Amino acid sequence: MKVSAIASLFGKEVLVGIDVGSSSLKAIQVEPTRDGFRVVRAAQQKTPPGAIRDGVVHDRDAVAGAIRQMIKAANITANAAVIAVSGPTVFVRQIQLPKMPDAALKRSIPYEAGRFISSNVDDSAIAYEVLGAAADDPNLLDVMLVAAPKEMVDSRVNVVERAGLDVVSTDIESFALIRSLIDTQYARYNDGQLRAIVDVGAGHTEVTILLGTKFQLTRAVSIAGDTFTDALKNQLRLDTPEAEQRKTELDLNVLIHGSDNPGDYEAPRALQSVMDELLREVRRSVVFYQSNLPEGTPAQNVVEVILAGGSAQMMGLAPYVTARLGLEARVGDPFENPAIEAAPEAMQWLRSQSPRLGCALGLAAKDFMVPQNAIK
Ligand SMILES: Nc1ncnc2c1ncn2[C@@H]1O[C@H](COP(=O)(O)OP(=O)(O)OP(=O)(O)O)[C@@H](O)[C@H]1O
Numbered sequence: 001m002k003v004s005a006i007a008s009l010f011g012k013e014v015l016v017g018i019d020v021g022s023s024s025l026k027a028i029q030v031e032p033t034r035d036g037f038r039v040v041r042a043a044q045q046k047t048p049p050g051a052i053r054d055g056v057v058h059d060r061d062a063v064a065g066a067i068r069q070m071i072k073a074a075n076i077t078a079n080a081a082v083i084a085v086s087g088p089t090v091f092v093r094q095i096q097l098p099k100m101p102d103a104a105l106k107r108s109i110p111y112e113a114g115r116f117i118s119s120n121v122d123d124s125a126i127a128y129e130v131l132g133a134a135a136d137d138p139n140l141l142d143v144m145l146v147a148a149p150k151e152m153v154d155s156r157v158n159v160v161e162r163a164g165l166d167v168v169s170t171d172i173e174s175f176a177l178i179r180s181l182i183d184t185q186y187a188r189y190n191d192g193q194l195r196a197i198v199d200v201g202a203g204h205t206e207v208t209i210l211l212g213t214k215f216q217l218t219r220a221v222s223i224a225g226d227t228f229t230d231a232l233k234n235q236l237r238l239d240t241p242e243a244e245q246r247k248t249e250l251d252l253n254v255l256i257h258g259s260d261n262p263g264d265y266e267a268p269r270a271l272q273s274v275m276d277e278l279l280r281e282v283r284r285s286v287v288f289y290q291s292n293l294p295e296g297t298p299a300q301n302v303v304e305v306i307l308a309g310g311s312a313q314m315m316g317l318a319p320y321v322t323a324r325l326g327l328e329a330r331v332g333d334p335f336e337n338p339a340i341e342a343a344p345e346a347m348q349w350l351r352s353q354s355p356r357l358g359c360a361l362g363l364a365a366k367d368f369m370v371p372q373n374a375i376k
Pocket residue numbers: 020021022023024025200201202203204205224225226244247248249309310311312313314315355356
């Protein structure tokens with residue numbers, strides 16, 4: 001920690017965003033340009049199977065080794081990393097507190113957190129950020145409160161540090177996604193409309209609701225890529241590699257438009273019920289948000305669902321979401337933005353993998369991109 005803190009005074013600190021996923025590890029290193037930023041290094045590496053469960057790294061040796069290998073293979077030159085946490089055990093909420101001096105606020109935060117989180121406050125890593133005076137009452141402060149199990153944070157920091165990087169910041173995955181997908185196109189999204197980012201990973205799906213560019217809530221759902229694989233395994237009697245392979249070949253469009261080939265129905269139908277349950281959870285998240293709005297606030301409808309995460313690469317997912325939820329849906333691609341540059345060969349790979357790289361990209365850009373000075 002100290003070394004890079006000193007190095008940063010001399011502008012020597014180079015950051016890499018590392019997304020420690022249960023299925024794959026992703027790393028992106030960027031450097032600022034005049035209009036945005038350039039991706040100078042990017043890599044992805046399979047997570048040792050079973051090493052990360054419920055967001056906690058259980059096999060630290062294996063994951064630290066895989067991160068070290070990824071950094072070496074991609075020739076990542078960064079000495080410092082930004083990482084993130086997410087999932088059902090991570091608490092993120094904007095709360096309101098009476099205006100008070102910083103020291104008093106700091107003392108009251110653990111107590112406030114204790115009101116919301118079910119686990120012991122002593123077992124939680126707690127952070128907060130004062131967003132400013134509340135719009136409806138100048139005597140109140142809007143505060144973003146975040147809490148995550150210490151075990152989750154410590155295990156993630158530990159594996160990245162053991163891989164030779166100094167962890168300078170631990171973020172929330174959905175904040176990182178907002179940075180890469182939304183803040184990079186601030187003008188486009190600064191329209192006060194309701195949107196949902198649905199990050200379908202392997203272990204869980206994170207639903208984030210936004211009003212314009214502003215974060216509203218995030219909610220974790222335990223149905224994701226692993227659930228789809230299990231459904232294919234059980235219903236089609238496949239082993240894990242076969243089921244993973246089938247997942248990349250199936251096309252959910254068949255469930256909407258039909259197919260002349262009867263064989264095309266088998267895999268989509270095997271996972272249809274878990275997929276539909278996931279989409280009901282997305283709808284529940286939106287309804288939960290709408291039903292908790294302050295009285296008198298007109299409820300808005302979601303204008304767009306932006307899909308992210310590796311499972312967003314499933315063929316036909318966006319049209320299926322549209323058909324089931326009656327909402328516009330598309331796969332988000334941070335690299336479609338000309339303000340994000342990369343060498344042409346690198347850009348081809350980045351775009352082919354873009355749904356799963358949004359989080360790492362948003363982490364890498366954390367230092368020089370806050371919404372107020374986001375790329376226009
Ligand atoms: N072409 C594809 N079709 C369907 N699923 C895919 C495809 N490519 C990748 N996946 C799935 O995406 C998932 C991995 O996505 P991602 O890398 O976003 O997860 P992760 O970040 O490691 O997981 P988590 O965030 O849940 O810990 C796996 O379940 C994988 O099977």
